[in-house]
Amino acid sequence: MKLAWNIIIGLMLCDQVIAKAFATEAPGRPATKVTVDTVRIEPYRQTAEIIGRFVPRQSGIVSALSSGAVQILSVETGDRVEAGDIISTLNKDRLKWQLELKQSEVAQYRAQFKTKKQKILLLRQELQRLKSLKNSPAFSRARLDDKIQQIAVAESQAIEAKAELNKSKADQKLTEISLKNAEIRAPNAGIITQKHTSIGAYLKIGEPVVTLVDTKMMEIEADIPSLYINGLNTGTISRARTSQDSFFSVTVRAIIPVENPRTRTRAVRFTVGSRATRDNETYAANQSVILEIPAGIKKNALTVHKDAVMSRNGRKIVALAVEKKVQLQAVELGPTSGSRFIVKDGLKAGDLTIVRGNERLLPGVSVQFNTPSKGVNKNGGAKKADSP
Numbered sequence: 306m307k308l309a310w311n312i313i314i315g316l317m318l319c320d321q322v323i324a325k326a327f328a329t330e331a332p333g334r335p336a337t338k339v340t341v342d343t344v345r346i347e348p349y350r351q352t353a354e355i356i357g358r359f360v361p362r363q364s365g366i367v368s369a370l371s372s373g374a375v376q377i378l379s380v381e382t383g384d385r386v387e388a389g390d391i392i393s394t395l396n397k398d399r400l401k402w403q404l405e406l407k408q409s410e411v412a413q414y415r416a417q418f419k420t421k422k423q424k425i426l427l428l429r430q431e432l433q434r435l436k437s438l439k440n441s442p443a444f445s446r447a448r449l450d451d452k453i454q455q456i457a458v459a460e461s462q463a464i465e466a467k468a469e470l471n472k473s474k475a476d477q478k479l480t481e482i483s484l485k486n487a488e489i490r491a492p493n494a495g496i497i498t499q500k501h502t503s504i505g506a507y508l509k510i511g512e513p514v515v516t517l518v519d520t521k522m523m524e525i526e527a528d529i530p531s532l533y534i535n536g537l538n539t540g541t542i543s544r545a546r547t548s549q550d551s552f553f554s555v556t557v558r559a560i561i562p563v564e565n566p567r568t569r570t571r572a573v574r575f576t577v578g579s580r581a582t583r584d585n586e587t588y589a590a591n592q593s594v595i596l597e598i599p600a601g602i603k604k605n606a607l608t609v610h611k612d613a614v615m616s617r618n619g620r621k622i623v624a625l626a627v628e629k630k631v632q633l634q635a636v637e638l639g640p641t642s643g644s645r646f647i648v649k650d651g652l653k654a655g656d657l658t659i660v661r662g663n664e665r666l667l668p669g670v671s672v673q674f675n676t677p678s679k680g681v682n683k684n685g686g687a688k689k690a691d692s693p
Contacts, residue, residue, distance in 0.1 A: 543598060
């Protein structure tokens with residue numbers, strides 16, 4: 306390995322000697338403007354790639370809440386609907402006439418209840434007249450007792466009439482609900498993925514009408530090996546990408562406390578954060594996604610920006626700005642850490658690497674750049690370089 310590394314260094318030196326022979330700058334030639342970034346030490350944790358899948362937080366079958374024949378089916382498979390949109394309409398003729406009947410029954414029982422109340426008033430008036438004759442020879446104790454019993458019977462009949470009125474009002478309300486439910490509406494926004502009925506079909510309460518999936522409220526579910534579970538907590542932020550390399554952040558919402566004894570994995574739910582590349586992308590249920598899960602202890606590592614790394618003749622090299630002159634340097638890289646590579650060999654902390662305008666630079670060429678800030682960013686590394 307040491308011999309191979311010495312060969313690479315030797316070839317790099319040869320390249321620089323040859324390049325200097327052709328890179329003699331013309332007098333007065335302005336320096337090339339570039340952007341530089343500092344090689345720095347950052348916190349790093351090794352990650353493992355786990356395949357997950359998108360799952361909708363809201364999905365399921367929309368069922369009929371009323372019985373009747375399907376008169377109108379307002380949607381097709383693939384249509385997007387909003388909450389409250391009409392999906393289907395059942396035949397309302399029977400329900401409309403049933404509502405008329407219930408309204409008539411309510412009016413009838415209301416009148417009966419009113420009659421019973423008026424009858425009680427009449428009997429109480431007669432009772433008062435009988436009591437006023439108590440000291441008269443025409444007073445009859447039997448008639449007084451009968452009148453008291455008649456009032457008691459009338460009050461019971463009034464209570465019965467009141468119960469019948471309440472019952473008829475409840476029947477009317479149930480009929481109104483059935484009539485309202487004859488219009489089957491979307492309980493939430495989403496896309497119709499399947500129709501379960503057609504025009505003319507008779508639906509009973511609870512029978513399926515369509516399947517509705519809300520693709521705007523998606524989560525990611527992944528079966529995480531128990532070996533990595535300790536590195537995850539509610540609120541842990543990770544990265545994910547689709548097969549199109551569309552990167553976005555994900556946050557652990559819940560770790561399901563049930564382990565699969567066969568695979569030694571646990572289901573973990575992630576909420577989807579901002580998308581890194583295509584904000585308008587709509588993900589599909591069960592679409593595969595690759596998650597980067599923390600798989601080791603956090604430690605510090607020397608890192609270089611990805612934009613600084615170039616491939617030449619099968620070797621990884623970077624262009625360094627040394628005393629405002631270009632110097633090519635072979636590097637040995639490790640895994641990625643966000644937008645940076647872990648450096649195994651070839652660089653040291655504080656080196657200035659050219660990250661923009663480095664494609665055609667030759668060794669020895671003068672460069673001009675703004676010195677990057679030596680502050681510390683929120684991730685523990687130096688701040689990003691300024692543009693010239």
